[in-house]
Amino acid sequence: AQSKNVLGYFVNVERIPNSCSHPPNHIxxxxxxxxxxxxxxxxxxxxxAYNEAGESPPAIYIVPEFSVTDxxxxxxxKSQGTNAIVTWTPEYNPKCFVVDxxxxxxxxxxxxxxxxxxxxxxDNFQPYKLYKIMVHASDVCQxxxxxxxxxxxxxxxxxxxxxVPRTGPTNVTILNITKHSAIVKxxxxxxxxCLGFLQGYRISYTDSSRKKSPAxxxxxxxxxxxxxxxxxxxxxxxxxxxxxxxxxxxxxxxxPFSTPKYGTVEPLCICITQHES
Numbered sequence: 001a002q003s004k005n006v007l008g009y010f011v012n013v014e015r016i017p018n019s020c021s022h023p024p025n026h027i028x029x030x031x032x033x034x035x036x037x038x039x040x041x042x043x044x045x046x047x048x049a050y051n052e053a054g055e056s057p058p059a060i061y062i063v064p065e066f067s068v069t070d071x072x073x074x075x076x077x078k079s080q081g082t083n084a085i086v087t088w089t090p091e092y093n094p095k096c097f098v099v100d101x102x103x104x105x106x107x108x109x110x111x112x113x114x115x116x117x118x119x120x121x122x123d124n125f126q127p128y129k130l131y132k133i134m135v136h137a138s139d140v141c142q143x144x145x146x147x148x149x150x151x152x153x154x155x156x157x158x159x160x161x162x163x164v165p166r167t168g169p170t171n172v173t174i175l176n177i178t179k180h181s182a183i184v185k186x187x188x189x190x191x192x193x194c195l196g197f198l199q200g201y202r203i204s205y206t207d208s209s210r211k212k213s214p215a216x217x218x219x220x221x222x223x224x225x226x227x228x229x230x231x232x233x234x235x236x237x238x239x240x241x242x243x244x245x246x247x248x249x250x251x252x253x254x255x256p257f258s259t260p261k262y263g264t265v266e267p268l269c270i271c272i273t274q275h276e277s
Contacts, residue, residue, distance in 0.1 A: 006049045012058075016042040017100070017110040020143035039136045040068065040152040041098075042105050065105075068152070075135055075154040079161070082126070086133065087119040088154060094137040098150050101133045114141055127161030128195040162196030165189050165242040165249030169201065169223075172240060174257040179232040182257060185224040189242045189249075196244030203227075204251065208235040233261040 011027040013036055027034065042065075046058040073092055078085045086099070095114070101122055102108035113120050125131060133156050140149040169186040176183045189198060203216040203225055218225060220242075230236065235258045239251040 005051050007051045008049070010046075010048045010050060010055065010058075012046040013038070014044045014046065015110075016044055016105065017108050019110045019112065022143065037148070038063065039150045040066070040134055040155060041100055041136060041150070042108065062105075071152060071154050073135070073154040075133060075156040077133065077156060077158045079125075079158075080121075082160065083121050083123045084125055084133075084158060084160060085119055085121055086135070088135065092137065092153060095139045096137075096141040097153070098136040098138060099134070100136075101131055103129050103131055112141075112143070125158075125160035128159065128163040130191065130194075131158045131160075132156075133158055157197075159196055162244050162246040164196070164244055164247040165194050165198065167193045168239075168241050168250055168252035170252075172238065172252050172255045174238065174255060177257055177259060179259055179262070180230045181226060181228045182230065182236075182259070183224060183226050184238055184240070184255075186240055186252075188220075188223055194242065194244060196246050199243055199245060202241050202243060202248065203238065204240075205236050205238045207231065230259050232259050234259050 009029045009032065011029060011034055012025075013027070043063040045061040045063065047061070048058040049056045073088050076087045076089070078087075097113040097120070099111045099113065099120070099122065100108050101111075109122075109124075111120075111122065122133070135153045135155075136150040137153045138150040167189060169189050171185075171187040173185050174182050175185060184203060186201075198220045200217060200219045201222065203218070204212065205227065206212045216225060216227075227236075227238075235256060237254040237256050239254055241251045242249050
């Protein structure tokens with residue numbers, strides 16, 4: 001019923017972060033639809049309705065993150081203390097670059113590079129934190145025009161200093177135990193606990209005589225493993241750790257399981273029928 005009184009809509013598309021001194025321009029619409037070409041930077045959209053009496057409070061929409069695999073360039077980052085030197089390939093020389101970097105959507109920085117250069121420096125990086133770095137290119141270098149003209153050149157992630165994971169994986173379970181094998185499953189280490197780029201996992205296991213088997217090394221995409229060559233009627237203890245380029249993190253708590261003396265028992269079905277007398 002209220003929409004009958006609406007004369008039109010105001011739309012503000014605001015870049016996050018936005019170091020420009022001018023506020024985003026009002027886009028005035030009669031329809032309830034607008035097509036906007038945006039880069040992969042973060043954006044906030046404010047939509048309000050207006051009539052002869054005035055303007056409504058805005059509805060706020062945060063544009064969700066999306067991934068694109070066919071970006072035109074690749075970014076290379078080299079750590080230099082708390083700074084990072086950014087270069088890119090192939091060579092690309094728009095009128096200016098717009099760079100976003102930070103650890104989260106709420107903690108992003110913006111820098112405008114207007115000089116012709118083969119690299120530039122970003123600062124204030126903290127160790128053991130994962131940063132997202134986005135480089136956008138624009139041939140219009142007026143700050144308020146970036147929303148309409150910038151195109152994402154490349155995206156990468158970066159640690160200025162990598163650490164070892166602070167925890168091991170969670171939810172370690174042992175399944176499908178037989179005389180000579182068992183399946184170990186676990187949940188991956190959370191990104192905020194890796195403190196570096198997770199390279200993989202190591203599984204260590206010992207039997208009841210404390211004889212340690214050779215550790216198994218797996219890549220970071222694997223979250224289960226089939227242990228084989230086990231001894232029957234034996235108790236084993238399994239521990240798992242994750243590792244980055246900086247080294248290996250702590251082992252999980254020891255997870256015990258026992259292999260049976262006999263093979264797996266097939267389920268037995270007993271069928272009972274009732275005869276009429």
